[in-house]
Amino acid sequence: MLAPAHADDIPNLKDPGMISAGSQLFQETQCAYCHGQGGGGAIKLASRSDLEPAYIFETIAEGRAKGALRMPSWRGVLTDDPIWQATAYIMSLGKP
Numbered sequence: 343m344l345a346p347a348h349a350d351d352i353p354n355l356k357d358p359g360m361i362s363a364g365s366q367l368f369q370e371t372q373c374a375y376c377h378g379q380g381g382g383g384a385i386k387l388a389s390r391s392d393l394e395p396a397y398i399f400e401t402i403a404e405g406r407a408k409g410a411l412r413m414p415s416w417r418g419v420l421t422d423d424p425i426w427q428a429t430a431y432i433m434s435l436g437k438p
């Protein structure tokens with residue numbers, strides 16, 4: 343069972359190893375298909391200062407919809423560790 347994300351459980355998202363693992367995951371799964379290489383696509387993730395780690399984690403785990411666009415839930419595909427790696431990568435894109 344995967345527990346919901348609590349602030350206490352958040353690993354060190356500034357760890358370069360986590361960020362590079364997340365970067366790889368982002369290209370290898372379909373994230374880049376919708377969000378663009380480096381998160382600069384139509385559904386933009388780069389240069390965002392409003393994204394919080396717990397929100398990013400929950401979005402990846404549960405999915406999200408905007409109008410007709412639907413992001414699938416990745417729970418069942420990815421375990422907590424890779425979801426946090428992707429979160430670390432997305433947080434690293436937030437810095438302009």
Ligand code: HEC
Pocket residue numbers: 368371372373374375376377385387398401402406407408411412413414416428432
């Ligand atoms: C089929 C297209 C699609 C795929 C594949 C996809 N997403 Fe998304 N993603 C979306 C849509 C649509 C939204 C909602 C955008 C909004 O609400 O503005 C979204 C939102 C997000 C958000 C929150 C952004 C915001 O503005 O609230 C994050 C973070 C995110 N996706 C990360 C990922 C990651 C990581 C992956 C790969 C594991 C991924 N997405 C795969 C379509 C996709």
